[in-house]
């Protein structure tokens with residue numbers, strides 16, 4: 001193979017979330033011409049943020065980053081001042097009935113980042129170069145010879161040699177690949193998820209969380225499982241400047257329907273239905289103020305099945321390919337693997353080592369197989385976590401947070 005480059009192929013990425021941006025980094029590093037399209041109006045359009053654990057996929061993530069993003073990476077940490085020791089890289093799971101530590105899971109190499117902070121770092125150079133087109137909601141994709149034509153809701157169009165759909169759990173790209181068929185739709189899991197982000201302004205309200213663990217902890221063994229985490233640390237010496245994130249997950253059938261998905265009514269509902277939650281998780285919910293933000297939604301999943309790649313021109317990655325429950329904390333970590341493998345597939349085509357159709361088809365088959373396993377595991381893990389009798393059957397109990405898909 002002679003490795004000649006006839007023309008630099010153009011790759012269009014739909015969705016400038018973490019998956020799209022990370023893939024863009026890897027592709028740019030490899031010399032591809034990348035452009036991202038996102039339906040939002042800009043980086044600040046969505047204020048919602050959450051902490052994400054990255055450990056087994058950390059080396060893969062770092063290998064994709066540009067030098068400047070790699071240098072800025074520590075700024076994405078929830079607590080950039082914290083020294084990561086083996087104890088910090090091992091998060092506790094608390095018995096939701098007794099408050100005792102049930103399990104402590106080693107997560108070697110763990111770094112806790114927030115979605116917004118990492119997204120900002122990943123987006124910086126693409127935004128500066130005008131390579132992210134905001135306000136572009138994908139509506140249609142047409143294969144036209146070697147090119148794919150993208151049509152957006154604002155009536156504009158664009159063309160690319162390759163299209164990667166990284167447009168999240170309710171992916172339009174996925175829907176289009178399945179002809180808008182029901183089979184592509186993410187399914188309600190029957191599990192509700194509420195999150196809140198109190199900035200207490202009072203060290204005495206932050207300390208109970210940090211005393212559990214410097215990064216956070218989760219409960220199991222009860223029908224309403226919870227988690228608490230340190231999300232932002234402005235001044236490491238003053239806990240009054242810290243922000244906490246809490247999460248509560250319950251079966252939809254067990255409680256009345258929430259009156260609202262966000263705002264004061266949603267918060268009042270969570271407070272009124274959390275009397276059975278143990279401390280210190282309950283107080284974090286109780287102390288959340290209306291100005292802090294509270295969101296409720298039913299979690300959705302989609303167990304991937306093979307999609308048509310149109311001769312290797314179109315495929316998916318990240319939550320668009322495998323929207324899973326938060327249990328096992330691996331949605332983003334699998335997205336990192338997708339990004340790395342997609343870049344490798346395109347390099348092998350460009351260098352004449354494989355044909356476009358074969359390389360992207362092989363990439364897709366691997367994502368579907370791995371994603372289906374991870375989504376299914378997240379569902380069974382949720383089921384097992386809500387009863388003390390079954391907690392010991394969880395992958396968490398048997399294998400900690402190690403990679404299992």
Ligand SMILES: Cc1cc2nc3c(=O)[nH]c(=O)nc-3n(C[C@H](O)[C@H](O)[C@H](O)COP(=O)(O)OP(=O)(O)OC[C@H]3O[C@@H](n4cnc5c(N)ncnc54)[C@H](O)[C@@H]3O)c2cc1C
Pocket residue numbers: 014015016017018019020037038039040050051052053054115136137138139166167168169171172173195247317318319320326328329330331332333334335
């Ligand atoms: C509370 C919580 C905790 C989590 N914890 C962990 C963890 O500890 N470890 C872990 O690995 N994972 C975790 N995850 C999962 C992780 O956050 C996701 O897997 C990851 O952020 C998905 O990124 P994405 O880029 O694929 O999708 P998204 O973040 O959803 O990005 C999709 C992008 O596509 C854009 N878009 C959507 N539709 C269109 C359209 N039609 N046209 C153009 N653009 C469009 C959106 O505007 C958005 O910017 C957690 C998730 C949650 C909610």
